[in-house]
Amino acid sequence: MAVTSKENLQKNIKTLKKIQSEVQSINRVALSVDCVIFGFDENKLKVLLIRSDLKKYQSKWSLLGDLVKPDEDLDTAAYHILKQRTGLHDVYLEQVHTFGEVNRHPAGRVVTVAYCSLINIQHHRLKILDHELHWHAVESITDLAFDHQKIFQACYSWLQKRVQEHPLGLSLLPNKFSLRELQNLYEAILNIKLDRRNFRKKFFAMDFLVDMGEDEQNVPHRPGRLYKFDYEKYEKKKKTWSGIDF
Amino acid sequence: MAVTSKENLQKNIKTLKKIQSEVQSINRVALSVDCVIFGFDENKLKVLLIRSDLKKYQSKWSLLGDLVKPDEDLDTAAYHILKQRTGLHDVYLEQVHTFGEVNRHPAGRVVTVAYCSLINIQHHRLKILDHELHWHAVESITDLAFDHQKIFQACYSWLQKRVQEHPLGLSLLPNKFSLRELQNLYEAILNIKLDRRNFRKKFFAMDFLVDMGEDEQNVPHRPGRLYKFDYEKYEKKKKTWSGIDF
DNA sequence: CCAAAAGTGTTGCGTGTACACCCATGT
C-alpha cells in the first residue's frame, strides 16, 4: 500500500513534468481574439471594421482583433479590444466560435476566438477614437481580409438565430425606444418584414416592456410611446422548455 | 504615386514582420481540445471519461483531450481523439466553446477548445481500447479534474438546447430504432417525461422517419416498429424562421 | 386639411396538450 502510493507519486510527478514540458515547448500557437461589433443606425445593421494594415490585404477591411497575452483571459482580451476601439465598456459580448485552421493567417499559425458584440451606436458616436475605423452596412460586406469574411458570416448567422430566443438585440437600441424602432431592428437583423400589429401584440404579451410614460420627440408625425426592457423580469421568467422542433 | 506605392510597400513589409515576430515570440500559449463524448445506454445518457493521471487530481475523472499540434486543425485534433479513444470515425462532432482562463490548468497556461461528440454506444462496445476509460451516467458526474466539470456542464446544457432544434440526438441511437427508444432518448437528455401519443404524433408529423418494415426482436411484449431518420429530407426541409420567442 | 405613422380587435387556422381504449406478443 505504502509502496503503491510512493510509486504512484513518482509516476504522477513524472507525468506532470512531461505535460509541463510539452506545454512549454514546441506545442504552442499564437492566440488572438476577433470581435464582430454590431451597431444599429439609420435602420440598418452595421459592423465596425478597421482598414487592414498588411500589404497582401491592403485594400481590405478586417475585424477588430488582437493577440491574447499569456496572462490574459480570453473574455478580458475581448473586452480590451472593445474598450480600446470604441471607448465603451458596458457592452454585450459573447464568445461565438474558435477558428483554428492551420493556414488561416499569413503571419503563421494563429488560432482566433471570435466574439460577437452589440453596442449602442449613439453612445459610440461621441468617441471616435481611430480614423481607420468605419461602420459598414452588413449587406455591403463582401470581401474582408484573411478569413474574416467567414468569421463575420458565422457571427451574423449566430446573431440571427440568437436574437429570436434571447433579448440581446435590445443592446443595440437606446435605453428608451419605441416599438417602431424595435421592429425596425428585428427586420434589419433578420432581413424580413413583420406585421406591425402582431409584432406589437407579441411583445406586449411577453410583458417585458416597461412604459416610460414618455413619447418620441421631433418626429414629423404622431410620436410613438417609449419603453425600456425589464431584464430582471426576463431573467426570472425565461423559459427552459420550448418543445422539440426541427 | 510610385513613391507612395513604394512607401506603402515598405511600411507593409515592416508591419508584417512585426506581427510575425509577435506571433513567433512570447505571445504563444498551449492549446488543447477536450471532447465531451455522449452515449446512450440502458436508457441513460452517459459520458465517456478517463482516469486523470495527475497526482493533484489522482482520484478524479477527466474528459478526453490532447494538445493541438502546430500543424493540426482544431477539428482534426478532435477527430483524432475520437478515433484514438473509441476507434470510431463516423461520429457527430461539433465545437461548443473555448475555455481560456489563465489558471485553468496546473501545468501552465493551456487554452482548451471543447467539442461535443455523440456516438452510438453499441458500436463502441466492440472496441474498448483503453482500460482507464469508462462510461458514466450524467447525473453521477459531480467532481471532474481541472475545470472539466464546468466544461462538461457547458456541453450538457448545449446538448439539451441543441437537441430540441436539430436531430443530432439520433446519432446516439442505432440506425434502426423504435419510437420508444427515441422517446427514451429525449427523456434522458432533457430529464423530463413526455406523452407517448403526442411524441409519436410530433415525429410522424415532421415526416423524417422512414418505416423500415421491420419490428423489434426479443422483447417480452408486442414488438415496436423500427424506423430510420431521413437526413437528406431533413436537410432540404429544415426551417429557418421559427418566430421571436424569449 | 393633408401626410405619415401610431394605435387598436377579430377571426380562422394550425399546433400543443391532455386523456382512454384496444391490440399484439411472450410467458
Add this chain to the structure above:
DNA sequence: ACATGGGTGTACACGCAACACTTTTGG
C-alpha cells in the same frame, strides 16, 4: 389468460397570421 408495452383519435386551449380603420401629430 395475463402482463406489458404498442398503437391510435378526439376535444380543448392557445398562439400565430391575416387583415382595416381611427387617432394623433407636424407641416
